[in-house]
Amino acid sequence: MSIVSVENVSFGYGRDRLVLNDVSLAVKPGVSIGLVGESGSGKTTLLRLLLGLVKPSAGRILFGDKVLDAGNRGFMRDYRRNMQAVFQDPYSSLDPRQTVLGIISEPLESLGIAGDHRQMVSAALQAVGLEGNILGRYPHEFSGGQRQRIAIARAIVARPQLVLADEAVSALDLSTKVRIVELFKELAAQVTLLFVSHDLGVVAALCEEIVILERGRIVESGRTREILKNPQHPYTRTLLASVPRMSA
Numbered sequence: 001m002s003i004v005s006v007e008n009v010s011f012g013y014g015r016d017r018l019v020l021n022d023v024s025l026a027v028k029p030g031v032s033i034g035l036v037g038e039s040g041s042g043k044t045t046l047l048r049l050l051l052g053l054v055k056p057s058a059g060r061i062l063f064g065d066k067v068l069d070a071g072n073r074g075f076m077r078d079y080r081r082n083m084q085a086v087f088q089d090p091y092s093s094l095d096p097r098q099t100v101l102g103i104i105s106e107p108l109e110s111l112g113i114a115g116d117h118r119q120m121v122s123a124a125l126q127a128v129g130l131e132g133n134i135l136g137r138y139p140h141e142f143s144g145g146q147r148q149r150i151a152i153a154r155a156i157v158a159r160p161q162l163v164l165a166d167e168a169v170s171a172l173d174l175s176t177k178v179r180i181v182e183l184f185k186e187l188a189a190q191v192t193l194l195f196v197s198h199d200l201g202v203v204a205a206l207c208e209e210i211v212i213l214e215r216g217r218i219v220e221s222g223r224t225r226e227i228l229k230n231p232q233h234p235y236t237r238t239l240l241a242s243v244p245r246m247s248a
């Protein structure tokens with residue numbers, strides 16, 4: 001069974017225009033998916049729907065076989081435990097007043113997860129390649145790449161099934177970006193990723209499947225390798241043609 005399925009979802013912020021139009025996709029365990037499209041294509045909006053922050057105007061989102069219901073606290077607790085997110089900006093996504101221990105243990109606290117939180121936090125830090133002796137330090141003491149590792153540790157500490165990453169390497173300088181992509185690659189062996197990016201190169205490195213979004217519609221989806229080798233849609237070809245330019 002899929003971890004999450006998006007079924008014929010449409011969404012508009014206002015009345016006039018649909019930002020997402022009849023979008024369907026399924027995230028299967030162990031098969032990371034890249035969601036690619038130019039700025040404004042609706043990628044972040046789809047993640048907001050998946051996080052239960054906004055509701056579809058039409059269609060539905062399923063977690064396993066249960067319909068996503070943001071008003072149901074019991075459902076949302078189970079859902080959040082299994083669905084954590086990493087955002088683009090490692091500077092604004094960490095609370096500057098909290099220590100590393102406070103930041104990473106926050107999902108364990110808010111989800112009421114039993115066990116030795118300190119030990120779980122240490123294991124998460126180790127998984128992201130950070131030393132265990134930084135628990136008492138604050139975000140301003142770290143570089144952008146280290147902060148993103150802390151944000152990733154927070155996302156994996158409760159052992160979710162799925163991590164949603166929204167342009168999670170886009171704000172990093174090139175060498176840091178390469179290292180964080182490597183980290184995501186290692187993590188993809190343990191947790192499924194839904195990796196949103198405008199950068200096809202990053203998605204090609206990380207995701208077995210790819211979904212191409214153009215102005216709120218899926219224009220192409222399937223196995224990354226096949227789509228990149230033989231893109232069917234002109235929009236995909238345009239995105240592909242711009243890869244060398246983006247990574248130059």
Ligand SMILES: Nc1ncnc2c1ncn2[C@@H]1O[C@H](COP(=O)(O)OP(=O)(O)OP(=O)(O)O)[C@@H](O)[C@H]1O
Nearest residue numbers: 013014019037038039040041042043044045046198
């Ligand atoms: N809160 C909002 N209110 C109204 N319109 C919005 C809101 N958020 C996004 N939009 C519009 O929805 C469309 C899709 O935006 P979205 O952020 O989902 O795209 P995106 O593909 O993630 O783009 P980017 O890569 O630039 O983040 C855009 O036209 C945007 O202007």
